[in-house]
Amino acid sequence: MSQSTTNEARFPPPGPAAELEEGGRLTPKFDAGGLVICVTTDAASGDVLMVAHMNAEALAKTVETGEAWYFSRSRRSLWRKGETSGHTQRVIEMRVDCDQDAVWIKVEQVSGACHTGRHSCFYRAVPLGQTGGAVKHEFRNERVFDPKAVYRDTK
Amino acid sequence: MSQSTTNEARFPPPGPAAELEEGGRLTPKFDAGGLVICVTTDAASGDVLMVAHMNAEALAKTVETGEAWYFSRSRRSLWRKGETSGHTQRVIEMRVDCDQDAVWIKVEQVSGACHTGRHSCFYRAVPLGQTGGAVKHEFRNERVFDPKAVYRDTK
Numbered sequence: 612m613s614q615s616t617t618n619e620a621r622f623p624p625p626g627p628a629a630e631l632e633e634g635g636r637l638t639p640k641f642d643a644g645g646l647v648i649c650v651t652t653d654a655a656s657g658d659v660l661m662v663a664h665m666n667a668e669a670l671a672k673t674v675e676t677g678e679a680w681y682f683s684r685s686r687r688s689l690w691r692k693g694e695t696s697g698h699t700q701r702v703i704e705m706r707v708d709c710d711q712d713a714v715w716i717k718v719e720q721v722s723g724a725c726h727t728g729r730h731s732c733f734y735r736a737v738p739l740g741q742t743g744g745a746v747k748h749e750f751r752n753e754r755v756f757d758p759k760a761v762y763r764d765t766k
Numbered sequence: 767m768s769q770s771t772t773n774e775a776r777f778p779p780p781g782p783a784a785e786l787e788e789g790g791r792l793t794p795k796f797d798a799g800g801l802v803i804c805v806t807t808d809a810a811s812g813d814v815l816m817v818a819h820m821n822a823e824a825l826a827k828t829v830e831t832g833e834a835w836y837f838s839r840s841r842r843s844l845w846r847k848g849e850t851s852g853h854t855q856r857v858i859e860m861r862v863d864c865d866q867d868a869v870w871i872k873v874e875q876v877s878g879a880c881h882t883g884r885h886s887c888f889y890r891a892v893p894l895g896q897t898g899g900a901v902k903h904e905f906r907n908e909r910v911f912d913p914k915a916v917y918r919d920t921k
Binding site for chain 2 (some may be wrong): 652662666677702744
């Protein structure tokens with residue numbers, strides 16, 4: 612049985628809204644590109660670490676292994692988080708939303724999630740109440756690793 | 767000056783990666799549909815309440831007013847959260863991610879965020895370690911309001 616057949620059996624096509632919202636089976640509503648959105652938070656602090664995408668294979672691997680797998684839209688490939696950097700994510704809990712086009716995973720993050728070296732990709736705050744003209748943001752988080760050192764061998 | 771001109775002035779087109787990641791201006795990387803992803807969390811508990819999208823107008827209104835505005839992909843229209851249900855979201859903090867194609871808002875949620883009546887749209891957990899066959903999930907959250915009563919006038 613091919614991998615795609617396996618994943619199709621695991622994730623049947625979504626049914627009507629009532630079944631999507633109140634049914635007991637995971638029937639993800641993949642978009643035209645075969646992806647669902649994944650929000651990843653730090654299980655301890657609750658901070659959002661990153662937003663990425665999963666295809667059926669990445670979702671299946673995450674459910675099976677308890678490690679975070681994603682699909683990289685820029686590289687068009689399956690991607691185990693931390694495979695280059697060592698900054699893996701152990702999944703503590705997975706949730707799915709009402710219409711099953713997004714999942715939320717709470718993880719234990721080794722070092723930082725962001726390729727820029729920060730713990731979270733959301734290291735800048737946008738002050739509210741700004742009206743008119745360019746919108747400024749402020750840096751809130753320091754680097755927890757040196758990206759030049761961590762990604763040295765892949766450049 | 768038209769609304770779209772106003773928003774273009776507020777959100778200049780994104781520059782190269784170094785500027786996107788380390789610059790001081792909000793230059794959102796809207797997708798082909800003119801949208802960025804928005805992750806909304808409960809400012810008190812850290813729970814992810816919902817995942818939605820914002821166009822330039824929704825983003826500008828959220829920054830200006832401190833209330834959450836979204837763009838509904840299904841209705842193709844700007845949408846102030848809670849305009850029908852009264853379940854508005856006051857934004858406590860806004861963050862933007864490294865490549866500026868996603869924002870994170872921490873909010874005070876009136877009642878529940880989900881149209882099914884739950885506080886969060888992510889009311890089902892997917893147990894990890896399931897291998898082979900259909901993937902089951904488990905309900906974790908009770909309703910905090912009756913959707914039939916709240917949306918009665920709009921059906």
